[in-house]
Amino acid sequence: MDKQRRIERVREALANGRVSAVEFHKDGSGASFEYLDPVGDHGCPCRMSASFNITDAITIVSGFRFKQHELKTCM
Numbered sequence: 001m002d003k004q005r006r007i008e009r010v011r012e013a014l015a016n017g018r019v020s021a022v023e024f025h026k027d028g029s030g031a032s033f034e035y036l037d038p039v040g041d042h043g044c045p046c047r048m049s050a051s052f053n054i055t056d057a058i059t060i061v062s063g064f065r066f067k068q069h070e071l072k073t074c075m
Contacts, residue, residue, distance in 0.1 A: 006050055010035060010060050020047075022066075024057070031057035 013019045013035035021034040032051045040046035052060065 003056065007052070007056060007060055009037060009048075010050055010052075013037065014060070014064050022061070025054075028054060030054045031060075033060070 010019070010033045013033070018036040018038075019033055020036070022031060024031045030051060030053045032049060034047065034049050036045060037048045038045050040048065
């Protein structure tokens with residue numbers, strides 16, 4: 001899967017409240033996102049994990065407000 005499509009999938013998950021974790025790397029090099037993907041890579045819902053460099057991570061979270069008290073649990 002190309003990088004742009006991976007970014008779009010994570011942004012869709014953020015918009016729909018399906019991201020369960022965002023971890024920014026301590027060294028500032030990037031971030032990892034855990035999310036529920038409704039079709040995965042095989043057509044069935046599954047939990048996905050994706051890592052991005054810091055530039056792409058900023059692109060992903062741009063425009064979103066993280067409100068932990070309103071997060072839905074995806075489990």
